[in-house]
Amino acid sequence: MAGPTGYKKGLQGGAWHLSPFAKKLTRRHRDAARADTVFEQALRAQTHYPQRIDALIAGGTYFIGKPCERCSSVKRRVFDCGCWSCKQAMRPIVLDYRNRLAKGWLSVRSRDGHAAILDAKRRETAGESYCIDAGDWSAQVYPTGRLAVHCPRLHIETPDLRTVPKARLFELGMANPELVEIMRRAGWSVD
Numbered sequence: 001m002a003g004p005t006g007y008k009k010g011l012q013g014g015a016w017h018l019s020p021f022a023k024k025l026t027r028r029h030r031d032a033a034r035a036d037t038v039f040e041q042a043l044r045a046q047t048h049y050p051q052r053i054d055a056l057i058a059g060g061t062y063f064i065g066k067p068c069e070r071c072s073s074v075k076r077r078v079f080d081c082g083c084w085s086c087k088q089a090m091r092p093i094v095l096d097y098r099n100r101l102a103k104g105w106l107s108v109r110s111r112d113g114h115a116a117i118l119d120a121k122r123r124e125t126a127g128e129s130y131c132i133d134a135g136d137w138s139a140q141v142y143p144t145g146r147l148a149v150h151c152p153r154l155h156i157e158t159p160d161l162r163t164v165p166k167a168r169l170f171e172l173g174m175a176n177p178e179l180v181e182i183m184r185r186a187g188w189s190v191d
């Protein structure tokens with residue numbers, strides 16, 4: 001097969017061996033892409049979905065892609081391009097130490113999901129975030145999904161776009177394509 005055989009680059013003095021030609025994109029790919037535009041471009045070249053890489057870099061877990069053949073949802077996982085809804089439905093049942101269904105397991109959240117949420121909260125508290133600029137708009141994406149948006153021209157400064165009512169958000173989005181671009185790059189779905 002033609003093409004690069006692997007990606008090798010020293011990162012912060014350490015050895016960094018990570019192929020951008022991977023079916024599954026993990027946090028390591030995200031960190032490498034954030035640190036290195038060459039790696040980011042290589043990632044973009046190996047996927048049909050530029051929005052998948054946008055979401056990866058922004059710390060998002062899903063993007064809008066091709067409709068699923070089973071359920072026609074367009075929400076796809078950044079990790080492996082799988083259908084978000086189908087993968088949620090197929091999540092394995094978890095048993096407790098006595099081989100019975102774990103109590104309280106009717107929650108939508110998986111244990112992994114819960115651990116991931118705690119991890120996201122911890123990272124947010126530690127000050128981790130990522131900046132997106134679009135025109136005179138700028139936004140800060142936090143690990144928990146909080147999206148702080150700032151536009152001095154319109155005197156908009158909201159610490160969490162998720163708290164803005166949908167109708168108002170729609171109105172803002174119609175008038176400001178930059179905001180829609182920010183939402184898209186932060187991994188928001190538009191529905």
Ligand SMILES: [Zn+2]
Nearest residue numbers: 068071083086
């Ligand atoms: Zn599906």
